[in-house]
Amino acid sequence: MNCMKRRRLLALALAVAAAACDAAHEAASDELTIVVQGDRRELEQQDRALHEREEALTKEKTQLDTRIAELARGLKAAADAQQKARLEEELRRNQDLEGQINVRASALQAQKSEVEARKQAIDADAQKVAQAALVARQAAVVAREAKVAEREGQLAQILKDIDVRGKDISVREKDVALREKAVSAFERQGPPPEYRDPRTVPKAAAVEKKHRELLADLESRGILISDLPPEIQPLNANVFAAKRQGDFSRAWDLIGQLTKVMARLKVDQKFVEQKMVRLQGARGSAKLSDDQRGEVEKLLREVTAAFSDGHYDKANKGLNRIAVILDAGVASG
Structure with missing residues (x-):
């Protein structure tokens, strides 16, 4: 469970790091897009303004051409010299205005050409920058892949170490459980008989007498073996077993333990x-x-x-x- 949790945490960290890098590249791309779009909007505004000026200039030239034609016809039909001179003067002024309009039209066309050239330059620069950004992103992805591979290798080693430690702990747990079981079994058997000099080993008759006295005390006090604590109850049966086996030292010690318990009851x-x-x-x-x-x-x-x-x-x-x-x-x- 802990291993799975660590794997999920590592995957999340890698995903966050990747998302951060992607966000950085996307932010740079967005900034470039904003700049390009801003320049294009400015040029489009200039283009619209030039178009409006061109329409106004065309309208003005059309009106001027109409007036010049009218003046030319009037000049042919002039009745006297004074009228003719006045028409010629007005015609000359309108022709001068027509020349100015032509100059303005040429300048306007030059400005339109400049705007169009700037548009093409912006598009070309944007493509170059986009290509450069793409190459940079590809390089960044390669670098990130290398780092992720390195970290995955480190994680694999960590998980391997954890598995080894887990197996070692399992072995130790089993060993401790077996030792605990052995100790419990040993404790249930009661303490080993004390070493005695053969000359001091209790005689069978003495053991039998002491055991009878113990049982008589139990009976006189109305205490049953089942009244004793659970861990003490087997001792009386062990006394009989020790006597049958001729182990009177052990029988004597067990009777002593029972006597001490009886004294506390x-x-x-x-x-x-x-x-x-x-x-x-x-x-x-x-x-x-x-x-x-x-x-x-x-x-x-x-x-x-x-x-x-x-x-x-x-x-x-x-x-x-x-x-x-x-x-x-x-x-x-």
Whole structure:
């Protein structure tokens, strides 16, 4: 999961870097486009202005040509010298104006040619700049590809190292689990018997006597093996096993452990409450006859009464009788 997350983060970083580079190139291209478009708009405005001036000049020349033609006809039909002189003077002025219009038309045409030339130059420059920008972008892409390949190689090595470390940790985890299991098994076996000089090894009779005294103490206090802590309950069976194997030193040590636990046990309210809960669970799984069930219910009433009065020893003995009936029910089932 962590590896996948790292891969996604790296891919995102590469995508962001690529987007940033693309944005830079696009920004430069946009700036160039803006400049070119600005120049073209300026030339188009000039072109429109020249066109308007050309139309006005053409209109003016048309009107002037019409007037000159009228003056020429009037001059031919002039009746006297004074009228003829006046028409000739006006005709001369209009002809001068016509010459000026022709000069203005020539200048206007020159300006139009200049604007057109500038348009072509701008288009040519824009193409050159665009080609140069394209070449630069291609070079940038190649450089970015090389960097990405390098970073991908580094990432692959990092992921490889992580996989190796993960496998190593898995092996160590398994080893620790096995060691924990072995330690737990060893702890359940109880501590090893202390080394004793052969002359001090307890005799079988002494071990047997001490064990009987322990069991008698359990019985007199109304404490069952099932009343002991779960980790202590197997010790009594281990005592019997050690005696059968002739390992009296171990049997002696186990009896000592049981004796210490017994010394800490008290038949009090908490002890009886825990025992009642435990037997209640056993009661649910036991197969009892009607007589046994009736006897258990009777004993439970007596136990409850004794418990309420604070007579915990009496309540405990009643629970022990119930335990015997339940054990018989389980055995018969």
